[in-house]
Amino acid sequence: MNRVTIIDVAKYANTTKSTVSRVINNSPLVSPKTKDKVLEAIRVLGYTPSNSARSLKSGKSHILGLVVSQQQISEVIMNPNYPAIIKAISEKAQSEGYHILLITSAGVEYKSYDNILMRHAVDGFIVLGATIDDPLHEVLDNAGIPYVFNMRYSEKRSDCYVTFDDFEGGYIAAKYLLDLGHRHIKLVVGDVKGKVLSFNLQRISGFKKALEEYRIPFEESMVLRTPGDMENSYNFINDLFLRESPSALLLSNEVTSIAALNALTDKGIQIPDDVSLIAFGYPDFFRNTRPSLTTVGQDTIWQGNTLVNMLLQRINGRDNAPTALIQKPELIIRGSTKKA
Numbered sequence: 001m002n003r004v005t006i007i008d009v010a011k012y013a014n015t016t017k018s019t020v021s022r023v024i025n026n027s028p029l030v031s032p033k034t035k036d037k038v039l040e041a042i043r044v045l046g047y048t049p050s051n052s053a054r055s056l057k058s059g060k061s062h063i064l065g066l067v068v069s070q071q072q073i074s075e076v077i078m079n080p081n082y083p084a085i086i087k088a089i090s091e092k093a094q095s096e097g098y099h100i101l102l103i104t105s106a107g108v109e110y111k112s113y114d115n116i117l118m119r120h121a122v123d124g125f126i127v128l129g130a131t132i133d134d135p136l137h138e139v140l141d142n143a144g145i146p147y148v149f150n151m152r153y154s155e156k157r158s159d160c161y162v163t164f165d166d167f168e169g170g171y172i173a174a175k176y177l178l179d180l181g182h183r184h185i186k187l188v189v190g191d192v193k194g195k196v197l198s199f200n201l202q203r204i205s206g207f208k209k210a211l212e213e214y215r216i217p218f219e220e221s222m223v224l225r226t227p228g229d230m231e232n233s234y235n236f237i238n239d240l241f242l243r244e245s246p247s248a249l250l251l252s253n254e255v256t257s258i259a260a261l262n263a264l265t266d267k268g269i270q271i272p273d274d275v276s277l278i279a280f281g282y283p284d285f286f287r288n289t290r291p292s293l294t295t296v297g298q299d300t301i302w303q304g305n306t307l308v309n310m311l312l313q314r315i316n317g318r319d320n321a322p323t324a325l326i327q328k329p330e331l332i333i334r335g336s337t338k339k340a
Contacts (some may be wrong), residue, residue, distance in 0.1 A: 004047040013041040018144070027066045027144030028317060029091045036121075062098050065122040068129065079254045080285040081300060082128065085150065088304025089126060095212070096312060097124075102235035146314035148307050152198050152324070160314065162306045166199040168331040170294040172204025173250050176331060178214050181340035182248040182276060184238070188260070189229035189252040201253055207250070219264060226256060241267060245311045247340050248276040253303070254285060261289060276337040283332050291335035296328055 008134040010017045015034060022030045023038040028037075032140070041047070048071050066089060068082075068191060090100045101122060124146040149161040189200040196204075208218045233256040240246070241264070251257040257279035269290055271277055275312055279286055283297035306325055313322075 006047070008045055009038065009041045009047045012045055012119070013037045020289045021146035030145045046166060056162045059266070061123055064093055064098050064308070066100050066102050067125055067127045068102070068104050077215050079281075079297075081254055081282040082283055084284075084300040085128070085304045086117055088301045089308055092308040094307045096308065098308075098312075101121060107237070124148075126307050146311060148305060148311045148314070150303065160310060160312055162303055163199065163327075164298050164303075165326050166202035167206040167209075167326050169280060170203030170250075171209050172206075173280070173296050174207045174210035175213070176333075177248045177276060177337070178210055178216075178280065180248075180276070180337065183216065183340070184245075184247045185250065186222060186246045186248075187250040187252070188202045188224045188226060188236075188256055190256070191225040192228075195197040196225065203250075203252065223236050226293050228253060228256055230255055230259050234263045236261040238267065245276060248278070251277060251279045254279065254281040255288070257281070257293060258289070261293075261322045271304065272336050272338040276340075278337060280329075284328075286332075287334070294334045294337040295332045296329045297332045 004021050006017050009020050012036075013020070017039060019039075021027075021031060023035050023189045024042075066086065075319050085098075086102075093100050122145070125148075127147060129150070147160070147174065149163075151163045152161050172188070174185065187204065189196055189203065204223055207223070211218050211222075224236075224240070226233050237249075237260045251260055251262060254258060257277070260277060261271070269275060271323040277293055278296065279293045280296045281298060282300055283295045286295045310322065310325065
């Protein structure tokens with residue numbers, strides 16, 4: 001006997017797969033009449049999606065989907081920020097009675113997310129590292145599934161997200177270097193599919209503000225773009241110092257920062273005597289580098305806890321749930337910076 005599918009239910013109820021998904025996940029976006037039709041179709045056809053029978057009764061599966069986008073898969077292994085934030089999310093979710101289901105979008109057609117949603121009956125999604133053109137929000141919107149992001153990845157959308165004030169981060173880092181007398185400064189940011197993500201655009205704006213206060217004209221050559229993986233970042237920094245000798249670097253993520261440390265050490269360039277470095281990211285990790293890196297620190301535990309809290313508010317239909325929470329970063333001064 002063939003297993004009844006969500007398509008069969010949709011046809012029987014004369015509705016769409018997305019509407020069936022909304023009903024199963026107890027979305028408020030479905031009218032009572034349509035909900036009754038879908039539930040009747042489920043009863044008549046005997047449709048029981050895996051792990052979702054409890055969801056049909058209680059309206060909740062107590063499972064949160066944690067999505068790591070295709071561009072960020074290697075970051076989970078290489079970037080210390082990701083294990084830290086995943087740990088924080090998992091511990092917070094468990095304390096609230098929820099389990100975490102880790103899903104990667106690599107190699108998955110987004111239209112197949114209907115099947116993933118139905119198979120696991122998640123109550124909502126936390127999306128880590130979404131890219132500018134990532135269509136996942138449209139899939140989740142259509143399915144009526146609440147979601148939150150760990151960054152504002154688009155200037156055009158106002159999706160729910162929990163992040164850090166990257167404008168302030170770029171500003172305080174650049175101002176500190178300028179206060180130390182540095183003038184030949186490079187801001188190194190990630191390049192994703194030929195584009196700069198929103199948070200790095202904000203850091204660039206903060207960098208420009210600090211330059212403006214010092215009456216230093218901004219030049220496009222002050223901002224450098226690298227793909228961000230370890231090997232490419234290493235080669236990028238190595239090539240940079242073959243061409244010129246900046247007195248200071250602002251490094252936009254953990255992987256690029258470690259690659260810069262390695263490349264400069266291999267070239268015999270002393271930090272901070274020859275060049276000062278400031279990194280953005282997980283401060284506990286940078287404490288253990290040699291030298292310890294001055295850091296625009298981001299409170300990963302706060303972000304993980306807040307992502308879970310915000311998602312649960314959306315799941316529970318809280319009308320006053322915030323759409324964005326932004327924390328000010330902290331400049332943690334360590335051994336990688338000195339006066340020019």
